[in-house]
Amino acid sequence: MHKRNKVLAMLVLLGLVAAMLQGCSRSSAEEQPGTPIVYWTFNELHEQFFTEMAKQWNQTHPDELINLKANTFPYDNHHSKLSIALQSGVGAPDMADIEISKFGNFMKGIPQLVPLNPVVEPELGNVVKSRLDIYSKDSSYYGLDFHVGAEVMYYNKEILDKAGVNPDDIQTWDDYEKAGKQVLEKTGIPMTTVELNDQWSFWPLISQQNSDLLDEEGKMTLDNDTNIKTLSFLQRLVKEKIAVTAPGGGHHAEEYYGFMNKEGAASVWMPMWYMGRFTDYMPDLKGKMIIRPMPAWEKGGFRSAGMGGTATVITNQSEHADLAMRFLAFAKLSKEGNEQIWKQLGFDPIRTEVWTSPEVKEENKFTEYFGKNIFDTLIEVKDEINPVHIGPKTPDISSALKSKVMYRTLQDMEDPAEVLHEIAKELE
Numbered sequence: 001m002h003k004r005n006k007v008l009a010m011l012v013l014l015g016l017v018a019a020m021l022q023g024c025s026r027s028s029a030e031e032q033p034g035t036p037i038v039y040w041t042f043n044e045l046h047e048q049f050f051t052e053m054a055k056q057w058n059q060t061h062p063d064e065l066i067n068l069k070a071n072t073f074p075y076d077n078h079h080s081k082l083s084i085a086l087q088s089g090v091g092a093p094d095m096a097d098i099e100i101s102k103f104g105n106f107m108k109g110i111p112q113l114v115p116l117n118p119v120v121e122p123e124l125g126n127v128v129k130s131r132l133d134i135y136s137k138d139s140s141y142y143g144l145d146f147h148v149g150a151e152v153m154y155y156n157k158e159i160l161d162k163a164g165v166n167p168d169d170i171q172t173w174d175d176y177e178k179a180g181k182q183v184l185e186k187t188g189i190p191m192t193t194v195e196l197n198d199q200w201s202f203w204p205l206i207s208q209q210n211s212d213l214l215d216e217e218g219k220m221t222l223d224n225d226t227n228i229k230t231l232s233f234l235q236r237l238v239k240e241k242i243a244v245t246a247p248g249g250g251h252h253a254e255e256y257y258g259f260m261n262k263e264g265a266a267s268v269w270m271p272m273w274y275m276g277r278f279t280d281y282m283p284d285l286k287g288k289m290i291i292r293p294m295p296a297w298e299k300g301g302f303r304s305a306g307m308g309g310t311a312t313v314i315t316n317q318s319e320h321a322d323l324a325m326r327f328l329a330f331a332k333l334s335k336e337g338n339e340q341i342w343k344q345l346g347f348d349p350i351r352t353e354v355w356t357s358p359e360v361k362e363e364n365k366f367t368e369y370f371g372k373n374i375f376d377t378l379i380e381v382k383d384e385i386n387p388v389h390i391g392p393k394t395p396d397i398s399s400a401l402k403s404k405v406m407y408r409t410l411q412d413m414e415d416p417a418e419v420l421h422e423i424a425k426e427l428e
Helices: 003-031 044-060 075-088 100-107 117-126 157-163 173-187 203-207 225-239 254-261 272-281 321-332 335-345 352-356 365-370 374-384 394-410 416-427
Strands: 035-041 066-072 095-099 151-156 192-194 243-245 267-271 289-292 310-314
Touching: 035 044, 035 075, 035 321, 044 066, 044 321, 044 335, 075 095, 075 100, 095 100, 100 310, 100 394, 117 321, 151 157, 151 272, 151 374, 157 173, 173 225, 192 225, 192 254, 192 267, 203 225, 225 243, 225 394, 225 416, 254 272, 267 272, 272 289, 272 365, 272 374, 289 365, 289 374, 310 321, 321 335, 335 352, 352 374, 365 374, 394 416
Parallel strands: 035 066, 035 095, 192 243
Antiparallel strands: 095 310, 151 267, 151 289
16 A cells, blocks of 8 residues: 555544544443533632532432533633623533623623522521622622632731731731831841732722722722722832732732742732632641731721632523522532532632531641631631622723733832722723
């Protein structure tokens, strides 16, 4: 046989084998028992969680087996793909995750999502309601979050001890600034880091003061007096070298993890869900980090804020919406599901009774890293967690903060009032 013909024959053979294998895998997937439920996410950990919860559902619901078909896509690709499918009315999954910064895009007009009121309303007394309100519109609840996202302060106690600073004496942001000067003077280490390409250094601080990016009616409040004052405070911390801008731009950059792992800063404020970043990417700080409430702006003020989040929704294209809704409630509203959210993901679950259950005291990688009193801090601030207002304008405001506002004010040192007024005018 001619050499070229041999190659062609080999390629055809390989194609046939591949087709056969694909057919086998497809038929084996189809042979799995249960109703197919398609789930899209942008986070591999979320996929692993729901895969495990589907196994647990099938063990306890043998007459309603689920065949979960989970897919993880890159963040932007996922949200675009979901948006196009919902707008076109074709190709959407049964269940999907929507990150909080993108959620407003899916609330424009008539949401193409299934209201979750049948499973949410019976549980309103058992959960942090504000974490359901942020995904609601016109009295309908459209998404269930993984966590409260309570903002906390992560202190490196070893560094503070060297500087003679007691973290429990830090009650207000004035106290924090003074402690930061002492830490810098005694150790040469900055007190904290602030983000340039994300919103987690800024948004919780305005939320603590009952401010936000939008008001209850969805009107933009980006450049109000509270927000200008808060951004000016962050800029002052950088000018005083109490804070440095986060290496890599944000608190999820590899450069930042390396910097902090080598004790680059004495503290950082982030939500409780950030614990997993410490355990996974900053192993050398194990046993050194402690979790405390945020400083308040004035004594008696709020010492936390509810930050970040991912809503899992049911799309109106689902042919099995009722089953998908009950499975979603099993995974993210039930006591057992919330215990698994803590055990598997290290998130602060929205069901409050879990915070005092024996399960959260059991040894795991988080208690080994931070100690066993993690939920004591959460219980202490549970009535100080403001909801944020999410609306159609949220994605654009969030994008402007990440790409313009933080860089211009904390790196280029432009006047916060001028920058916020300018960006607000652009967005309007």
